[in-house]
Amino acid sequence: MRWSDFPKWGKWAADWAANYHATLRERPVRAQTKPGEIAAQLPTAPPDAPQPIEDILSDFETIVMPGMTHWQHPRFFAYFPSNASPAAVLADNLIAATAAQCMLWQTSPAATEMETRMMDWLRQGLGLPTGFHGVIQDSASSATLAAVLTMRERALNWDGNASGLPGQKTLRVYASSEVHTSIDRAIWISGIGEANLVRIPTQGPLRSMDPNALSTAIEQDISDGYLPAGIIACTGGTGTGACDDIAAVMDVAEEFNLYTHVDAAWAGSAMICPEFRSLWQGVERADSVVLNPHKWLGTQFDLSAHFIRSPEDLTRTLAIQPEYLKTHGQNGIINYSEWSVPLGRRFRALKLWFLIRAYGLDGLRQMLRNHVSWTQELAEQLRAKPDFEITTDPVLALFTFRFAPAGASNLDDLNQRLINAINDDGRIYLTQTRTNGDLVIRFTAGQFDCTRDDIQTAHDVILEIAATTSKD
CATH class of the missing domain: 3.40.640.10 (Type I PLP-dependent aspartate aminotransferase-like (Major domain))
Known part of the structure; x- marks a missing residue:
């Protein structure tokens, strides 16, 4: 591939990125592959001859993408967000191209x-x-x-x-x-x-x-x-x-x-x-x-x-x-x-320059305030359910909870099975932590395109899967 080929494939990459973000809600948040599945599709030795970029991009779609956990998914509620606004991504493309x-x-x-x-x-x-x-x-x-x-x-x-x-x-x-x-x-x-x-x-x-x-x-x-x-x-x-x-x-x-x-x-x-x-x-x-x-x-x-x-x-x-x-x-x-x-x-400062100019501090403030408000709403909804406990109250857009139905034994095991089932389902992604020695489920919102509907989807998925999780 030469620089004269770059405009064609650069446009392909830009179109792919826009479509990727537009269709993220249709994808499972966490990769659904098993250990070793991706490596099994990769040759054990490197090629000696150059390969067409078309083949490389095709393999990217069929081999790489099924093994990706989608950190930009609006229903990624695990760990902490790792955002990529369009303006900052554009800046990163320029950073990569100049490669200083x-x-x-x-x-x-x-x-x-x-x-x-x-x-x-x-x-x-x-x-x-x-x-x-x-x-x-x-x-x-x-x-x-x-x-x-x-x-x-x-x-x-x-x-x-x-x-x-x-x-x-x-x-x-x-x-x-x-x-x-x-x-x-x-x-x-x-x-x-x-x-x-x-x-x-x-x-x-x-x-x-x-x-x-x-x-x-x-x-x-x-x-x-x-x-x-x-x-x-x-x-x-x-x-x-x-x-x-x-x-x-x-x-x-x-x-x-x-x-x-x-x-x-x-x-x-x-x-x-x-x-x-x-x-x-x-x-x-x-x-x-x-x-x-x-x-x-x-x-x-x-x-x-x-x-x-x-x-x-x-x-x-x-x-x-x-x-x-x-x-x-x-x-x-x-x-x-x-x-x-x-x-x-x-040249990381370029991303910050693009971000602040493209959205303004007021636009970024509104995004953060929304995440905090919607997360606190979800915490109160779960608090009102008889089978759930809020184990640590919201701090900004983060709180922890656990499934604790009456008569259930071994709540650590129950909550681990619940979170595994939620993540295997694929509609949302959560992680666990411990408070006072107890295993609890951790929720945090913060993806750049997250909406209130996405957080309400989390509410519905949690309740739906909890209802089918064995209490024994």
């Missing part, structure tokens, strides 16, 4: 300068103060790793990268059990170690980290000879939407001079709506905040927004400048590769 490696200002000035401005647009939309500076990371996992590395270096007086951890005081990081497992990975990769991630008990309806328990744990660690390094709080935890009291956490952090990172990967996008900002009140005092526009806001993966109060601390931790990466003859520029763990960078 935007690691330095000089390797594409437009990418660097647009990233600076788009992150400031987003900062303003979120209501964060001017003291925050933004960088686009590939994922919240990378942003959290960067934050953990920074808190490690700061606690060790910037000696960890140079001297390593042996011989240093043992570091401690504090978080509740509601934080995402990306925090565990960051602790592993940073060399701090899982044993030194101190889990703080939670309290209240939002399952917030107990600030008194946090303060006590830090004081005990200091007494025992450990070196507290930082705190990781969450707004909208993955399992149940747990939200820490950020202001109370910051009171403790400031008392002990600890670096604080706030993981708002999912819920952070909702903060473009002022009425939801009470969920992260006090965030302006944090050192680091991450949210993922590629989840709920409408840009497709990968685009994670990382805001920091001190870029100098971040670059002191991550920047390295061999001669071949230096930009000579220019002053006052930013090289965002010095703000990230990866050196390579895509």
Whole structure:
């Protein structure tokens, strides 16, 4: 295939994409294939001769598509959304076509300068103060790793990268059990170690980290000879939407001079709506905040927004400048590769530019408000049914429930069978989690084209399949 062939096949791809999104409701949400079915259709050795693009596209339809779970399906209510608005997809096509490696200002000035401005647009939309500076990371996992590395270096007086951890005081990081497992990975990769991630008990309806328990744990660690390094709080935890009291956490952090990172990967996008900002009140005092526009806001993966109060601390931790990466003859520029763990960078800011201009903050706010309102309506409908329990109340567009008919035994098994039957049915897609040790069903809305009717379909499917699920 040559560039002269691209207009023909590019039009085919655009038409295919439009038709795909128009017909998603006709497809089962989750892939219905069995393990190994796709691999069995793929040759075990690569071809030596070129093959016609027509054949490749035909195989894409017959081999690949049956094995795809449709994350853009309006009735995808599992995990968290991973959106792809048409405007952002169009931008991604241009990003792919230009295929720039935007690691330095000089390797594409437009990418660097647009990233600076788009992150400031987003900062303003979120209501964060001017003291925050933004960088686009590939994922919240990378942003959290960067934050953990920074808190490690700061606690060790910037000696960890140079001297390593042996011989240093043992570091401690504090978080509740509601934080995402990306925090565990960051602790592993940073060399701090899982044993030194101190889990703080939670309290209240939002399952917030107990600030008194946090303060006590830090004081005990200091007494025992450990070196507290930082705190990781969450707004909208993955399992149940747990939200820490950020202001109370910051009171403790400031008392002990600890670096604080706030993981708002999912819920952070909702903060473009002022009425939801009470969920992260006090965030302006944090050192680091991450949210993922590629989840709920409408840009497709990968685009994670990382805001920091001190870029100098971040670059002191991550920047390295061999001669071949230096930009000579220019002053006052930013090289965002010095703000990230990866050196390579895509032109991700273009997706944010297209998204915000094409829909406006008001259009995005209305989408988010709809998802929250419709989800809360569904929770109340299930609460009113005698055989269902709401196990955690809605936080924005996320709640958990379980099927608990009178006389049923082994509710964990019953709910696992129910969710398996729902997902095998294909009309909607849900996932499970645990609260207080019990297996429960998790619902979250957020797909870009989701409507109230889609959520009401979830209501009907849940009740219909529950009615045929054996209670024994």
